[in-house]
Amino acid sequence: MSPAPxxxxxxxxxxxxxxxxxxxxxxxxxxxRTRLRTPDLSRRRPGTFVVDECRDCAxxxxxxxxxxxxxxxHHQDLPEAPHPIAPRRHRAAARAMLAFxxxxxxxxxxxxxxxxPAAARRYFPYTAFDGVDITRRVQKARASGHIEEAHxxxxxxQGLVNRLHARYDVVSMFHHLEHTPxxxxxxxxxxxxxxxxxxxxxxxxxxHCAFGTLLGxxxxxxxxxxxxxxxxxxxxxxxxxxxxxxxxxxxxxxxxIPYDLTGAxxxxxxxxIPAPDTPWRSTPPTALQRRTRTTxxxxxxxxxxxxxxLDHTLAPVLRRTRFAxxxxxxxxxxxxxx
Numbered sequence: 549m550s551p552a553p554x555x556x557x558x559x560x561x562x563x564x565x566x567x568x569x570x571x572x573x574x575x576x577x578x579x580x581r582t583r584l585r586t587p588d589l590s591r592r593r594p595g596t597f598v599v600d601e602c603r604d605c606a607x608x609x610x611x612x613x614x615x616x617x618x619x620x621x622h623h624q625d626l627p628e629a630p631h632p633i634a635p636r637r638h639r640a641a642a643r644a645m646l647a648f649x650x651x652x653x654x655x656x657x658x659x660x661x662x663x664x665p666a667a668a669r670r671y672f673p674y675t676a677f678d679g680v681d682i683t684r685r686v687q688k689a690r691a692s693g694h695i696e697e698a699h700x701x702x703x704x705x706q707g708l709v710n711r712l713h714a715r716y717d718v719v720s721m722f723h724h725l726e727h728t729p730x731x732x733x734x735x736x737x738x739x740x741x742x743x744x745x746x747x748x749x750x751x752x753x754x755x756h757c758a759f760g761t762l763l764g765x766x767x768x769x770x771x772x773x774x775x776x777x778x779x780x781x782x783x784x785x786x787x788x789x790x791x792x793x794x795x796x797x798x799x800x801x802x803x804x805i806p807y808d809l810t811g812a813x814x815x816x817x818x819x820x821i822p823a824p825d826t827p828w829r830s831t832p833p834t835a836l837q838r839r840t841r842t843t844x845x846x847x848x849x850x851x852x853x854x855x856x857x858l859d860h861t862l863a864p865v866l867r868r869t870r871f872a873x874x875x876x877x878x879x880x881x882x883x884x885x886x
Contacts, residue, residue: 564618569611572602579603586765586772589815592823597772608755608778638667651675651717657703658724661685662694703737712741720749726775742881750877751803758870759808768811781875792882803874804867806859813855817848
């Protein structure tokens with residue numbers, strides 16, 4: 549029986565990119581600077597990816613951006629990488645909503661297999677949690693009982709947003725907006741499915757995190773090519789206010805994820821260790837290369853454990869400084885939002 553054919557990697561990666569932008573997708577300024585150039589450090593797909601930053605509003609974005617076909621290529625054949633947000637991080641985010649009336653209905657956007665709703669039920673046992681995700685994992689979330697209704701697709705799909713119009717008391721987006729082609733469109737869709745007076749809960753990486761400068765391309769929250777946007781807190785706040793929302797709270801301390809050093813070391817080791825067998829390799833690794841990779845991966849375990857310990861030891865201090873890597877916004881939908 550012949551082996552299954554490998555997926556074809558693009559030889560001309562430009563065909564999988566949109567034209568390069570000469571202006572900022574957030575404010576329209578043409579005062580751009582290149583913040584980062586990097587290959588795909590975690591999955592070793594071909595190509596080099598550029599993150600530009602606007603000198604006026606500080607919005608950072610992938611430029612040129614992958615097309616829909618390019619994004620599909622860079623997500624095919626591999627399971628979703630585990631996100632370094634432990635269940636306690638989800639519980640902390642859920643506790644942030646305890647100050648408000650218990651919601652009847654809650655939509656988690658980009659829910660995956662429903663890890664957040666599963667954790668949040670501890671504090672909101674009478675809330676009906678639903679989820680939306682572009683992958684089949686949302687169906688697993690429903691099958692496991694983590695959510696009641698599973699919606700596969702993008703929240704911005706017109707049919708979906710119309711069907712869910714003004715249905716939810718809370719909409720949550722955890723590390724979701726940075727993956728989307730148009731974060732503003734995602735915010736508008738989220739506000740449409742909220743009831744008047746409902747709350748929008750957002751957590752995203754903070755592009756002003758000092759680790760981004762210190763670690764450069766090894767900073768795990770650049771996550772190229774999967775992260776298309778890195779939005780400063782002030783930009784999201786201003787956008788939500790322009791959509792007639794009231795900003796209830798912003799927080800840079802509690803959402804910090806102690807993973808920067810661990811993630812950077814993991815990326816560096818992944819880059820240094822012989823590559824695994826992947827669908828886009830022209831030739832498979834030899835038996836010796838496979839054994840070498842396995843041996844080296846085992847040898848790196850103590851170093852990763854030490855980095856993890858250091859991340860967690862420093863976290864109480866770092867979360868109070870510019871080294872905090874994530875921020876949270878809770879906004880209340882106004883009556884005028886449509």
